[in-house]
Amino acid sequence: MPELPEVETIKRELEKSVVGKKITDVCVHHPLVIRQPSVGKFKKELAGAAIKKVLRKAKLLILELSNGKFLAIHLKMTGQLVYPGDGKKSRVTFRLSDGKNLDFNDQRMFGELRLVDDPQSLKFIQELGPEPFDLKLEQFKEMLAGKKTKIKPLLMDQKFISGIGNLYAAESLFRAKIHPERQAQSLSDKEKEALFTEIREVLSEAIKYGGSSVDDYVRLSGKKGNYVSHHQVYGREGKPCVRCKAPIKRVALAGRGTFLCPKCQI
DNA sequence: AATGGGACCTGCGCGC
């Protein structure tokens, strides 16, 4: 479940520790995670390339390389990047010019590594909606107009708005006091504004704390992110609402578990 | 346009 704050955390740490270093070798322990190009080409084209720059597009990390190529990394559910890595759980290990390893771990192997000439060629990137930080309130309001979908699945739709996943959708809606099943177009101007503000606020706070380590997410160093203790609803089923003390409920919505306060989210 | 389901995967926790 790495979402924008977790990926941003890793991006900043990669900037500090691997930019400028060269990839001297690539060990592929599980070829499934390499989606593009073939494993042979992937290894050959990466060997000898230096990491020039780290970019992030929503939940996607992109390493810009000295040979003109770009390595796009999507962590999906259980992906991790760890440096320096011990190789124990690694699916792919990048050996760097400092003698240390950058490990790509991914228990469930939903994660994807793609080596491409131009990140814009990826359909996933072309279709991404704007990130919350690139929007003005007025634009956000217009985007919701006429949308009959329930607000929570809409916030998680990367083509609509990018970077928000299950956890931060739940937190943002709780803070804005909006029920996750509300039809998007039914939100009042005031609610839209509250939601817009809270989305940005919760994402910023989460970045400040290095993200939320629920499930497998860890920072580049392998240490956990510290935002979980600041969650107001996510993972708090049965515990009292921080606002009204009513027990937090867990419900299924569009096939996903979500948390809400049945009393103060309306 | 919106919704629902299954697929991809693995390991964990649960019930019996």
Added chain:
DNA sequence: TGCGCGCAGGTCCCAT
């Protein structure tokens, strides 16, 4: 103690 099962949820894809 051990086995089988459901579940987790980012994204894609198909069906209705």
